[in-house]
Amino acid sequence: xxQLTGEVIKMRxxxxxxxxxxxxALGLAVTSATSTMAASVPNVPMAxxxxxxxxALNLIVWAGYAENxxxxxxxxxxxxxxxxxxCKVNAKTAGTSDEMVSLMKTGGYDGVSASGDGSLRMIYxxxxxxxxxxxxxxxxxxxxxxxxxxxxxxxxxxxxVPHGWGANVLAYxxxxxxxxxxxxxxxxxxxxxxxxxxxxxxPIYIADAAMYxxxxxxxxxxKNPYSLxxxxxxxxxxxxxxQKKNIGEYWSDYxxxxxxxxxxxTLLGSSxxxxxxxxxxxxxxxxxxxxxxxxxxxxxxxxxxxxxxKHPNCMYQWMNWITSxxxxxxxxxYFGEAPSQTLSCPQTADKNFCTTYHATDAAYxxxxxxxxxxxQDCLDGRGxxxxxxxxxxxxxxxxxx
Numbered sequence: 001x002x003q004l005t006g007e008v009i010k011m012r013x014x015x016x017x018x019x020x021x022x023x024x025a026l027g028l029a030v031t032s033a034t035s036t037m038a039a040s041v042p043n044v045p046m047a048x049x050x051x052x053x054x055x056a057l058n059l060i061v062w063a064g065y066a067e068n069x070x071x072x073x074x075x076x077x078x079x080x081x082x083x084x085x086x087c088k089v090n091a092k093t094a095g096t097s098d099e100m101v102s103l104m105k106t107g108g109y110d111g112v113s114a115s116g117d118g119s120l121r122m123i124y125x126x127x128x129x130x131x132x133x134x135x136x137x138x139x140x141x142x143x144x145x146x147x148x149x150x151x152x153x154x155x156x157x158x159x160x161v162p163h164g165w166g167a168n169v170l171a172y173x174x175x176x177x178x179x180x181x182x183x184x185x186x187x188x189x190x191x192x193x194x195x196x197x198x199x200x201x202x203p204i205y206i207a208d209a210a211m212y213x214x215x216x217x218x219x220x221x222x223k224n225p226y227s228l229x230x231x232x233x234x235x236x237x238x239x240x241x242x243q244k245k246n247i248g249e250y251w252s253d254y255x256x257x258x259x260x261x262x263x264x265x266t267l268l269g270s271s272x273x274x275x276x277x278x279x280x281x282x283x284x285x286x287x288x289x290x291x292x293x294x295x296x297x298x299x300x301x302x303x304x305x306x307x308x309x310k311h312p313n314c315m316y317q318w319m320n321w322i323t324s325x326x327x328x329x330x331x332x333x334y335f336g337e338a339p340s341q342t343l344s345c346p347q348t349a350d351k352n353f354c355t356t357y358h359a360t361d362a363a364y365x366x367x368x369x370x371x372x373x374x375x376q377d378c379l380d381g382r383g384x385x386x387x388x389x390x391x392x393x394x395x396x397x398x399x400x401x
Contacts, residue, residue: 046131047132047135050313052313053085057088058090059318062093062301077321094112104122104128105125110306110309111304116151116372120150128159130158135316136320138323142161143342146165149300159304162301162340163301165301166273166298167296168208170270172267172288173268181292181293182293183294186270196268200252203393203395205240207297208296209237214294224369226379227382237398244400248265271289273289297368329345332348332359338358374387375389
């Protein structure tokens with residue numbers, strides 16, 4: 001595993017932690033999502049045809065999604081895009097989804113690489129326009145299981161083009177842990193790995209507990225791990241408090257997770273595939289990963305076009321470029337996630353990359369509950385009886401003590 005990959009993991013770690021942490025800090029995400037999702041979708045027109053590129057493109061991106069060679073001379077898909085289209089890219093890196101939403105409200109940007117916690121807020125807030133996928137040729141060969149999902153579409157209309165995705169896997173030291181088939185390995189009060197279990201340090205980890213309860217306590221009636229009423233949230237919190245007695249370390253910094261596994265202070269717990277790859281690359285211990293029978297939580301990012309885009313033609317060209325086989329392969333390998341483009345796999349430098357990340361495995365993808373911001377308006381259709389992210393943050397504080 002190269003140093004470059006380590007830096008990319010850091011980007012992923014920083015991205016996800018600040019996204020999650022900022023939600024509760026100001027309550028902005030919760031308030032916005034709860035109020036907008038109860039309303040109808042604004043009538044924002046969809047492009048019917050494309051013209052000549054406008055010569056410029058202003059983007060809001062996650063770190064690692066619009067590389068121009070400035071961080072690594074060998075990593076550049078922005079300048080080739082400009083050469084091919086004449087659209088000069090100006091990319092602003094955002095630290096949180098709240099920041100992305102706020103920046104999109106200014107109308108000064110043409111597009112954004114949105115995560116699931118921000119996409120619906122921008123759709124219902126009228127900041128983004130529906131995408132005419134017929135104008136994005138490469139959309140045809142994007143994995144079907146990423147299309148028309150709750151985080152990127154409304155009533156069958158796509159509001160973006162899928163970019164990349166991944167699962168929060170159960171990683172384990174294969175020399176010391178028998179291959180786990182269930183998340184009970186980390187949630188069972190009598191786990192034989194007491195003191196050697198790790199868990200992600202964030203309120204969003206409550207969804208992992210809720211997902212486990214969907215299978216083990218079906219009478220709770222949990223249909224979506226991000227939509228919990230007060231009783232269901234209490235059950236998840238209760239499980240997490242039991243688990244805490246067996247936790248050796250909560251992690252948010254990937255470097256600590258790597259070190260903990262390498263020193264055998266941690267033997268198993270929630271992780272990311274790219275972290276497992278880094279540990280294996282170091283050669284100190286052998287880490288395997290799996291998605292247990294209950295499934296897993298995860299993420300999927302989407303390129304969305306601003307409702308006020310000043311350079312819509314360039315944005316459409318970018319959405320097609322970034323999901324082209326070669327470029328999507330470059331981005332996925334650099335960032336450490338599965339590409340959305342099914343034709344990217346033959347283009348990866350590591351010929352086992354797509355197998356490792358289950359890139360075109362629909363059955364694997366179906367096991368994932370993609371990360372979504374909890375709101376009072378239940379995602380499972382029960383109405384406004386669910387707990388929001390502010391409640392989850394308070395609950396997580398009680399778990400950690």
